[in-house]
Amino acid sequence: MNIKHLCLAVLHVGDASGYEIRKVLAEELANFQEVSFGALYPALRKLVDEGLATNRTVAQSGVPDKKVYAITDAGRAQFIDTLSEAPANHQIRSTFLMQLVFADVLAPERLRALMQERLDAFERDLAKIDEFVDCSDQFSRESRERVARFCSGALRTHCATLRDEIARLDSPENTPHNRPDGPVSCAG
Amino acid sequence: MNIKHLCLAVLHVGDASGYEIRKVLAEELANFQEVSFGALYPALRKLVDEGLATNRTVAQSGVPDKKVYAITDAGRAQFIDTLSEAPANHQIRSTFLMQLVFADVLAPERLRALMQERLDAFERDLAKIDEFVDCSDQFSRESRERVARFCSGALRTHCATLRDEIARLDSPENTPHNRPDGPVSCAG
DNA sequence: ACCTGCATGTAATTAGTTACATGATTTT
DNA sequence: AAAATCATGTAACTAATTACATGCAGGT
Numbered sequence: 001m002n003i004k005h006l007c008l009a010v011l012h013v014g015d016a017s018g019y020e021i022r023k024v025l026a027e028e029l030a031n032f033q034e035v036s037f038g039a040l041y042p043a044l045r046k047l048v049d050e051g052l053a054t055n056r057t058v059a060q061s062g063v064p065d066k067k068v069y070a071i072t073d074a075g076r077a078q079f080i081d082t083l084s085e086a087p088a089n090h091q092i093r094s095t096f097l098m099q100l101v102f103a104d105v106l107a108p109e110r111l112r113a114l115m116q117e118r119l120d121a122f123e124r125d126l127a128k129i130d131e132f133v134d135c136s137d138q139f140s141r142e143s144r145e146r147v148a149r150f151c152s153g154a155l156r157t158h159c160a161t162l163r164d165e166i167a168r169l170d171s172p173e174n175t176p177h178n179r180p181d182g183p184v185s186c187a188g
Numbered sequence: 189m190n191i192k193h194l195c196l197a198v199l200h201v202g203d204a205s206g207y208e209i210r211k212v213l214a215e216e217l218a219n220f221q222e223v224s225f226g227a228l229y230p231a232l233r234k235l236v237d238e239g240l241a242t243n244r245t246v247a248q249s250g251v252p253d254k255k256v257y258a259i260t261d262a263g264r265a266q267f268i269d270t271l272s273e274a275p276a277n278h279q280i281r282s283t284f285l286m287q288l289v290f291a292d293v294l295a296p297e298r299l300r301a302l303m304q305e306r307l308d309a310f311e312r313d314l315a316k317i318d319e320f321v322d323c324s325d326q327f328s329r330e331s332r333e334r335v336a337r338f339c340s341g342a343l344r345t346h347c348a349t350l351r352d353e354i355a356r357l358d359s360p361e362n363t364p365h366n367r368p369d370g371p372v373s374c375a376g
Numbered sequence: 377a378c379c380t381g382c383a384t385g386t387a388a389t390t391a392g393t394t395a396c397a398t399g400a401t402t403t404t
Numbered sequence: 405a406a407a408a409t410c411a412t413g414t415a416a417c418t419a420a421t422t423a424c425a426t427g428c429a430g431g432t
Contacts (some may be wrong), residue, residue: 001283002391009286012293019411033281039392041413062401064411080293088284088306093221095189096276098197105200105268118276190419207383227420229385250429252383 001086003035003043004052008079011053011071018044019066027128030121044069052078189274191223191231192240196267199241199259206232207254215316218309232257240266 010021018040026034044067047053052075055067071079096118103111198209206228214222232255235241240263243255259267284306291299 001281001286009290012290017411018413031278031280032285033279036393037411037413038394038415043391045413060410063409064400066411080290083283083287083290084294084298086283086287088287088302088309090219090280090282090284090306090309091221092219092278092280093189094278094280095271095274096278097220098189099271099274099276102197102200102268102271106272110272114276118278121276121278205383206385224421225383225385226387226422231419233385248382251381252428254383 001033001089003039004047005079005082006033006035007040007043007047007069008052008071008075011069012076012079015068015070017058017066017068021069027125030125030128047075051075189221189277191227192235193267193270194221194223195228195231195235195257196240196259196263196270199257200264200267203256203258205246205254205256209257215313218313218316235263239263 006025007021010016010024016024018037021044022035022037022040025032044053044055047069048055051072053069053071055069057065058068059065096114099106099111099114106114194213195209198204198212204212206225209232210223210225210228213220232241232243235257236243239260241257241259243257245253246256247253284302287294287299287302294302
């Protein structure tokens with residue numbers, strides 16, 4: 001699952017420019033995987049070189065021209081093939097989870113701030129997903145709902161788990177101690 | 189959250205060799221992030237170079253010697269500092285989720301096999317976590333339970349969500365169509 | 377005989393981020 | 405006046421994977 005596959009996934013749902021692909025990955029599908037432009041644009045060029053996508057320049061008023069990419073039959077075949085062949089991997093790369101796991105070594109006010117930060121981000125993501133499903137311009141309503149339903153479902157259960165975790169950590173018998181000057185004893 | 193931070197996290201809980209760190213990350217903390225030896229050993233060397241860890245060679249009978257790493261005060265301080273300073277990022281890099289999102293383009297028997305594969309992996313991981321919490325040799329019981337409780341909690345809710353998703357996809361009104369020879373129409 | 381587990385490491389390659397470069401338009 | 409949005413791209417760098425190299429012990 002590299003950037004090229006991620007691009008093909010988005011293009012499978014509908015045509016999009018590099019900027020738009022990144023927006024989808026950063027907003028509607030945040031919590032999945034973000035990509036940087038430095039990786040995205042070369043990846044799109046490679047997709048065109050390999051005949052997996054085509055592009056056309058679309059002029060706009062006010063804003064700059066954009067290169068709109070469309071997946072080809074070969075691209076779609078390869079996307080489906082790769083997806084089917086790939087092992088069902090599942091990894092959560094989360095700094096936040098690590099912050100929760102090691103909550104006892106963080107300053108309590110910092111921990112609370114981090115929790116708030118992440119919960120706010122979850123709220124924003126969920127709002128974006130609702131927006132995404134609501135409007136209907138380029139992507140098919142069915143596809144959108146499928147993607148959004150899954151994402152919001154997974155996120156909601158995550159939110160619930162994390163809220164419970166937070167409640168547990170905030171309870172008096174689990175008072176986190178302040179960040180120490182010396183090392184923390186954990187080899188008990 | 190790079191490999192060095194991941195190593196410090198494991199070493200914060202207790203001393204371990206490179207091989208053991210990888211084992212923890214691949215088994216007890218599977219679904220978090222796996223690391224390859226090609227990245228792990230150079231990372232450990234760098235930690236020692238930077239004074240964030242020390243190592244000692246431990247001879248064993250039957251099996252080869254091992255280099256056991258221990259976190260230093262400076263290492264612990266930096267681990268806590270980095271963890272505290274870092275934004276509360278949260279990303280799920282999951283081929284499996286993508287396979288579910290695009291379930292309709294996969295052959296139904298392949299989809300079922302992928303689901304089984306992942307559910308089996310979840311079961312194995314949960315069993316490993318129970319084992320991990322049960323025995324008590326090197327890592328502190330408290331830390332283990334904290335880590336394991338969180339992981340299994342998050343995974344269990346995930347499992348539940350995924351089981352529901354699977355049940356929904358298996359119901360007759362959602363029969364997935366076979367992998368097509370031509371492109372799939374999604375631009376409805 | 378062959379595979380798996382234990383154990384550490386290097387070399388070649390691929391993948392990805394960060395920072396830079398450009399420039400118009402709209403919002404604060 | 406400053407910042408954000410739209411829009412594409414390159415160059416330098418960092419980080420990571422994959423494949424290789426070595427070797428012994430125990431199980432099938």
